[in-house]
Structure formats: C-alpha cells, structure tokens
Amino acid sequence: MELTDKLDILGTAAKYDVCAASSCSASASPKAPRGLGTLSSAPICHSWTPDGRCVSLFKVLQTNVCKNNCRYCQNRCSNDINRISFTPEELAKTFIEFYKRNYVEGLFLSSGIKGSSAQTMSEMIKTVDIVRNVHHFNGYIHLKVLPGIEPAQIEEAARLATRLSINVEAPTQKALLQIAGEKDLEKDIIQPMALIQQQKKLGRLPGGHTTQFVVGAAGESDQEIMRTTFWLYQKRDLNRAYFSAFINSDAHLSKESLTREHRLYQADFLYRKYKFTEKEIVFNNDGLLDLDLDPKLALALRQPAVFPLEVNKSSYEELLRVPGIGPQSGRRLVTIRREHRFTDLKELKNVGVVIKRAAPFITINGKKQGSLNKFMAKPKQLSFDLGGQFLLPAAA
C-alpha cells in the first residue's frame, strides 16, 4: 500500500482525537538546539479544515488494528474497515518531512491495540525515539498512553514526549462499561494517570497531560462529566479535558450534541480560567447544562440581587462573574481603574468588554446601562436560587 493511502486511513482513524494546543513554555526548548524544531510559546495552526478545526499536529495512528470493541470508536474490531500499520521509521520520516515544509507544528501519535497494549506502546515509543534521537527533533510531541501498559513504559514515554494523554471516555465506571466493556476506569485510566502525574512532578512533560470524554454515548449527565473533570484537575493535576460529541452508527451528529459539547467547554473554562467553584456551575434537574444559555449567563440570571455591579468599584473576582467580561478585560478594567475612572460604555468596549452581554449587569458611576428584559423575554421560566451556595466569593 502506498504512503498516501496509509496517511488517508490512519489520519482518518485519528481525527476524532482532540488536541487543541501545541504550545507550551518556550523555555522548555533547548537553548542552543542541535537538531530540528522548537517549542512555541503561542499555539501555531498551520492549516484549517472545512469543519473549522485547526491542523496543528501531524495526527495519526501507529495502527488501526485493534482488539477492543469500543462502541464510540471507528477502529473497533467489529467494524469492517481496512487494517494497516505504519512502521516506526516510515512514520518518523514522514513527520520530519512535513515539519521541514512547515505543514505541521508537532506530532500527535495514538494507536489501536495490536496484540497487547504493551507491544503497541513499544512501537509508538520506538517511533518517537527515532524522531527525537535519530532526527534530533526538539519540538512538540503529544503521545497517547494506551490503557493497560507497563509503568516503565509511562516513564519512557514521559522522557520523550512533550505531553501525554490518556482518555477517560466516560465519567463513571458504569458509563464506561456501556461503551468500552474491556476497560476498567480505575485500573486502566485513573492509576496510569497517577503515574503520569508523578512524571510531571519530576519536571518532565512540559505540556502536562490531558484527557478526553465522549459526550452522549453512554447516557451520562453533564454534571457527572464535570464532576469527574474537576476531580481530575484537583487530584491528578490534569492540564486540560476535551469533550467530543458522540457520532452514532449512522454517522449522524445532531446540532444539540454540538451545543452540548460547547456548553461543557464553557463550563470547563469557567472552572479553569475564571476560577468559578463547582457549585457555581448551574445544571437542571436532569444534571444537564442549559442548551439555550451559556453557563455564566445562567448563573448571573439566577442572582438578581448581586447585579448590577459598579465597574469602577467591583473586585476582579466580581467582574469575572459579569457576562461579557473575561479574565483579560477584567484584568484591564482593574488595572486602568488605578489611574482612570471609566465614564462610558465606549471605553469599556475599547478594553475588550462585550457590551451587548455586559450592559444589563453593570453600572458606570452609579448609572444603569441596560435592562435584563432581553434575557427574560424567553418563554421559559428561569428559577431563582438566592441560597448561600450561589453567593459570590469574598473580594480579594
């Protein structure tokens, strides 16, 4: 089979793995590199596909042969598709040639399980070893950790890769059993994550480690997904969780699934970047996020007593809870306020506040800037919860 066909098959097989960022601290790059490549402090996307996703990494599988039969995966053993593998040398050479042409920023390597997990992981490590030590590549490598591999292999992978990841797929053992009967959440995923965490503590893996959930395949709720995600951030020092809407057997992906995926990302960002607490993420009675309202707006509408906030006086933490004000614009507001008092919406717009969203929730020098009517016009009745659990944290 020609290389072009292999790239087509093994690229297609890897496309559902999500890996947004290819950046990490530039200081992790060797100061005087001998070989090729550098790490970039800002993510570089070298192309974009017609689905609006960026192509930053050479994302392929080592092989799409797999002994597992995971329901969400197109490489499951029961699926009738062409099975093929890259040799480590062939894959390494192709990647380096792509890199030299500035097509990609780094390598993302995953695999089906051919024979045993340990055998396949050895092949993957061999590929990365050639890239690092034969071609002397200093840039970004994201390596997937297969479930059930030897602890020594995790250590070896951590020495070679910039970032490791192991996919949780589902938030609970019960949900995981429904979609991947062969996998054990604790033994195959949580325990290896602890080993990756140890490697990170040793100063390896400048890009840290990540995970991915399949959303909507096992009837799990958003609350379960977020609870597991937050637990992983706290207990396993996870850098980032990705969410991928499940595409069912007739290859259909509904608009609702995509919106749900988007809401999960928003909730995740509120926790990581806006420092919201778990209790501030609002779910409905079924444990799902509101598809019509983003989680930040949903929280703000539940707290009519808190808003509007005065932009010239409120703390950074309070400003972050205003829809339309993010970490960057919030920081700017607080910094500029030391020397300048804001007087109108135009000035707020200039510093990056999204006026359309923020205006109903703020005052400028005591003057109201908008009304909540446009949000309230929805036929749906919003519930109000004025209990202590939704109060803003104390100002810093």
Next chain:
Amino acid sequence: MQKLYFENTPESFFNAVLQKHLQGNAHFLERRQLVNSADLFEWNNAALLCSNGTSPEARSDQVDHVLLEQYLHQCGGKDPLGKSEAFQDLLVELFFALHFRPENIALLEKAVFQALTKGCMFVTEKVSDEASAFMKMSWAVRREIHNAKAFMRLLPVEDQQVLFGEFILKHDTAPFILKHFMRRFPGYAIILLAGQKAWIAKNNEISETSIDRKNLRLPVLRDEFTREWLAFYQSQYIHQRRNIKLMKSHVPTKYWQYMDEMQLDIVQTGVSPRTGQR
C-alpha cells in the same frame, strides 16, 4: 520646519517625541534608516526577544532621562518610568508599531503623548480611540509575523541545507520571520521571497536584496510530500462538523495561494472525498 530624526527603536522615537514637545511644534519627526547592518541585526535580536514575550530590559536605559525630567518639569504629566512594567509594555508595542507600513508617525506620536499625560496603561489597554488605533498597528505587525510562521510553506532544496519560502509581507516583518525559522532549522539557510525583495538568513546573519521578478526562475514549492500532505489534510476533515465560514475566518484568503490544500475542492464544497458526504 526643522527635522528631528529617530532610529528604528522605541526609545529613540520616545526621545524624539520628548524633544519635539520641548522645542515647540515647529518640528517634524523623520525616521533615519540604519545603515550599519550589524546594528540592524542587533535590533532584530531584540525584536525576537520582544516577540517571545520577554521584555527588552537591556534597552530600557536608553530613554533619555534628563530629557524626560526636563519634559515633566516643563509640561507636567505622569512619569512613565514610575511604573516600569507598564512602560516596558508600551515600548514593546511601540517597537512593533514602528514596523507598520505605511508608517503613521503622527499616530505614534499621539500615543506616546497620551502615555505621558494619562499613563502608559491608558495606551496599552486601548482606552482612547487613538490608543486603540495605535495598538491595532502593533497587532497588525504581530499578526503578520504569526501568519507567516503558520501559513508560509518551505521547500527543502535537494542535497543542500536550504529552505525556500515565499509570502506576502505588507509590514517590515521579514527579520522576525527569518529569526523564527533560523531557530527552528539551525544549520539551514533560509530564503524568503516577498514582492520585489528577497532575504537570506545564513549563519546567524540576515541579508536583504532586491530582485527582478521577470528574470527570476523560482523553484516551485511542491514535491512528492505535497501529495502526502494533501492526503493527510483531507483525512482530518469531519464532514458532520462542516463549518466552511469558520475555516475561512481563520485563514486570510490572500495567503491561500501559498497553501496547496486551499486549492482542493473540499475547501469550497465541504464534500468529503472519502464518503462523498457533506
């Protein structure tokens, strides 16, 4: 009208603005071209530091302190050196804005003047319309550098340690771009072609030359790996998520000519060549 010259550095420009305001407005500012290529290279090194997010601390003392004191005494305003971090941020933005073409000295001058009267953060955080326009200049330069890092394609010239690339450059950004690729491909000579000019980066030096397009035979930026790349690119498309508008918003169409994948039907139609579905 008397001319006040400045060189291609933020400190030099800053000093020139101070001087102009001290000496009265019957002066105008003009850029003096650096003739010494060693100086130019030195500044490009500093530029690389800036573009990597490191503040150019080594150069902060080049602001004329006596002149600044004199200005503050005579005209009032805020001492920008009192908040050195904000001042460094301003210098970085000014550095990039000075590489914007066509240059708009009057706007740069207004931005520096606002920094002196209302504080550096007033400008870097874009509170006024002038500050916002100034920051847009800086960001346009940064964006062009970033776009070149992302969308410019390189072709290795066989058996020679040479990588050749072509791109559209509107601003004075070639040295920044070449420094990026020099770090990425040590040991390689990098040739960058843009418009009627070519830059050659070799052994840590950058030289610039004019070219005659009509008599120039350029290597075609394609080889057998182009075919492999196109196969890989198409494999990454998930047709259920088709969003061509979003893709187009990320890749300015002026760069499409350098990107082989953008010539594919899939980019226009969103029809997956594998499944025939859209």
